[in-house]
Amino acid sequence: MKKVIELKNISKAFGGELILDDISLDIYDNEFITLLGPSGCGKTTMLRMIGGFEHPDCGDILFMNEKINDVPPHKRNVNTVFQKYALFPHLNVFENVAFPLRERKVPKKEIREKVEKMLSLVMLSNFAERSVTSLSGGQQQRVAIARALINHPKVLLLDEPLGALDLKLRKDMQQELKKIQKTTGITFVFVTHDQEEALSMSDTIVVMSEGKIQQIGTPTDIYNEPQNAFVADFIGESNIIDGVMLENYRVSFSGHTFQCLDAGFAQGEQVDVVVRPEDVDIVPLENAMLQGVVTAVTFMGVHNEIIVDIGGFKWMIQTTDSASVDDRIGISLDPDAIHIMKKSKYSGMFGDYSSYSNELDELSDPGGEA
Amino acid sequence: MTMQTSVKTKKRGGMSLALAPYSAWSLLFILVPLIFVAYYAFTDDNFAFTTENITRFFTATSELKADDGTIGEVRTYLVIFMRSLKLAAISTLVCLLMGYPMAYIMARAKVRTQKTLVTLIMIPMWMNFLIRTYAWMTILQDTGILNGLLGLVGIDKIHIIGTETAVVIGMVYDYFPYMILPIYSILAKMDGKLLEAARDLGCNSVSVFKRVIFPLSLPGVISGITMVLIPSISTFYISQKLGNGKFFLIGDAIEGQYIANNLHFAAAIAFILMVILLACMALVKYLTARLVYGGE
Numbered sequence: 001m002k003k004v005i006e007l008k009n010i011s012k013a014f015g016g017e018l019i020l021d022d023i024s025l026d027i028y029d030n031e032f033i034t035l036l037g038p039s040g041c042g043k044t045t046m047l048r049m050i051g052g053f054e055h056p057d058c059g060d061i062l063f064m065n066e067k068i069n070d071v072p073p074h075k076r077n078v079n080t081v082f083q084k085y086a087l088f089p090h091l092n093v094f095e096n097v098a099f100p101l102r103e104r105k106v107p108k109k110e111i112r113e114k115v116e117k118m119l120s121l122v123m124l125s126n127f128a129e130r131s132v133t134s135l136s137g138g139q140q141q142r143v144a145i146a147r148a149l150i151n152h153p154k155v156l157l158l159d160e161p162l163g164a165l166d167l168k169l170r171k172d173m174q175q176e177l178k179k180i181q182k183t184t185g186i187t188f189v190f191v192t193h194d195q196e197e198a199l200s201m202s203d204t205i206v207v208m209s210e211g212k213i214q215q216i217g218t219p220t221d222i223y224n225e226p227q228n229a230f231v232a233d234f235i236g237e238s239n240i241i242d243g244v245m246l247e248n249y250r251v252s253f254s255g256h257t258f259q260c261l262d263a264g265f266a267q268g269e270q271v272d273v274v275v276r277p278e279d280v281d282i283v284p285l286e287n288a289m290l291q292g293v294v295t296a297v298t299f300m301g302v303h304n305e306i307i308v309d310i311g312g313f314k315w316m317i318q319t320t321d322s323a324s325v326d327d328r329i330g331i332s333l334d335p336d337a338i339h340i341m342k343k344s345k346y347s348g349m350f351g352d353y354s355s356y357s358n359e360l361d362e363l364s365d366p367g368g369e370a
Numbered sequence: 371m372t373m374q375t376s377v378k379t380k381k382r383g384g385m386s387l388a389l390a391p392y393s394a395w396s397l398l399f400i401l402v403p404l405i406f407v408a409y410y411a412f413t414d415d416n417f418a419f420t421t422e423n424i425t426r427f428f429t430a431t432s433e434l435k436a437d438d439g440t441i442g443e444v445r446t447y448l449v450i451f452m453r454s455l456k457l458a459a460i461s462t463l464v465c466l467l468m469g470y471p472m473a474y475i476m477a478r479a480k481v482r483t484q485k486t487l488v489t490l491i492m493i494p495m496w497m498n499f500l501i502r503t504y505a506w507m508t509i510l511q512d513t514g515i516l517n518g519l520l521g522l523v524g525i526d527k528i529h530i531i532g533t534e535t536a537v538v539i540g541m542v543y544d545y546f547p548y549m550i551l552p553i554y555s556i557l558a559k560m561d562g563k564l565l566e567a568a569r570d571l572g573c574n575s576v577s578v579f580k581r582v583i584f585p586l587s588l589p590g591v592i593s594g595i596t597m598v599l600i601p602s603i604s605t606f607y608i609s610q611k612l613g614n615g616k617f618f619l620i621g622d623a624i625e626g627q628y629i630a631n632n633l634h635f636a637a638a639i640a641f642i643l644m645v646i647l648l649a650c651m652a653l654v655k656y657l658t659a660r661l662v663y664g665g666e
Contacts, residue, residue, distance in 0.1 A: 087567075088582060090585045
């Protein structure tokens with residue numbers, strides 16, 4: 001695969017605070033790559049750097065093997081869909097989309113053809129003469145996409161483009177964006193803090209925290225083989241327990257020894273053990289590997305979310321079985337339900353559900369970066 | 371549904387109650403005087419209906435000595451009106467050409483600098499406008515401060531006082547803040563993302579200004595033009611003091627008729643001026659909507 005953009009050892013500080021810390025990343029042709037992380041992790045700064053709106057303090061940005069550190073935004077073959085769309089309020093839908101073509105003095109007839117084609121791609125053919133301020137959020141979103149695509153850039157940058165849409169519309173737009181990316185063959189660099197969005201749309205996910213890349217991989221890699229406690233917690237739900245690697249394929253935690261599929265750790269090495277809530281089986285007490293007391297049960301529609309106290313550590317279990325608070329239940333783990341990670345600075349910060357509540361989770365969901 | 375409607379009605383009722391003092395104020399001090407102006411304009415000394423005052427504005431003639439010494443007969447008030455319009459238009463243009471760049475620089479400055487600059491622009495407005503005009507007299511007089519300074523650096527004296535230039539200088543000085551402030555406030559509020567979007571879509575700085583910043587600032591430009599043109603077209607004091615009374619303007623005409631106790635004719639001139647200005651503003655508004663905002 002051909003590299004379109006390379007970031008090489010990029011660092012950037014604002015007012016003494018390090019926002020990007022020695023970032024290196026390759027972005028390939030025709031790829032849907034997502035920069036994922038919480039507010040303030042540096043993902044938007046990285047995107048703005050590719051767009052030409054920020055400049056690295058040190059390190060290089062390469063576009064098709066050429067250094068573009070000092071190339072201004074209007075000379076880059078890259079376009080952006082801005083977070084709040086940034087449509088021009090004094091122009092109608094047609095003129096917004098035609099904006100970049102008029103700048104290049106494209107002949108009028110060609111402009112009309114191109115804009116009409118682009119508007120039909122985003123399903124807004126009947127809206128050409130409408131004022132952009134009269135459109136709904138979803139429609140404005142499509143205009144922004146059409147406007148950014150009309151120059152047929154090599155790379156399209158999308159800065160939390162779905163953040164302002166309601167859930168249903170967001171799901172539809174996710175599908176549509178993916179489809180547009182496939183039809184146009186343009187590389188999409190997508191920024192979001194929404195892990196579900198990242199998992200469902202991306203070819204590659206770049207998980208970021210505190211200005212550093214935590215992990216780069218396909219959605220399945222990231223979900224199944226998280227590299228540290230931060231990634232395991234940020235992508236989906238995880239129980240993260242302190243464990244000790246006894247030997248290859250054998251790990252001990254919560255007072256029990258388990259078979260696992262991981263190898264290559266030192267004997268007796270302290271590790272973080274990740275168990276996804278949906279991989280925990282509830283079994284009769286006599287067959288149980290671990291036992292605990294149920295402290296909370298939440299009905300989630302498809303499954304129940306059960307919090308169970310096992311030796312003082314609260315596990316989350318997602319199951320279609322039911323249980324009641326104060327029940328004593330037994331659990332069993334298959335070897336492929338267990339994933340072992342090396343200790344990191346994030347160890348012990350995540351993965352315990354003692355203070356868990358649904359409301360809290362929703363409240364702390366960031367509404368986008370400033 | 372019914373409940374919603376009733377809540378809405380209630381809200382609207384509360385709103386108009388809250389607005390009542392303002393509405394009463396507008397009625398008493400804006401609408402009623404306007405009605406009186408119109409009433410006086412269309413009546414004679416016995417308050418009988420007449421259009422004579424209006425006709426007089428368009429037909430009254432007087433003799434005027436042209437530059438080459440020939441004496442011609444002209445329509446008095448139309449000449450005065452055109453002169454007022456010319457000086458006001460020049461002043462407005464000068465204000466715009468100086469005010470827009472100034473407003474642009476202010477809007478780009480640091481927040482602290484912006485505040486200082488706004489205050490500096492406002493300070494002269496705290497002084498009485500008669501005093502400001504007198505100040506300009508002492509500056510512009512043949513033996514005034516300006517010529518004094520020119521003399522110090524060895525440049526010949528220039529004669530400004532009593533010329534149209536002096537009147538324009540006075541108008542520009544008095545009304546300049548009214549041009550800067552509306553433009554500045556619109557430029558300062560402009561969404562920076564729009565400018566980034568324009569650059570992203572291929573515009574260099576000149577093009578960003580031409581295609582995004584300027585069109586979006588037009589409402590500010592229009593209100594600036596309105597707020598400078600209207601008072602300067604009807605001004606009367608500046609021309610008397612800085613123009614040595616040589617440039618009789620429409621405002622001077624109204625004042626003169628009023629002082630001579632010709633209330634009805636004074637009202638007629640004011641009424642005609644108002645109608646012309648309203649028509650101009652409506653046209654400007656229509657044209658900008660048409661040409662810039664595509665009919666919105």
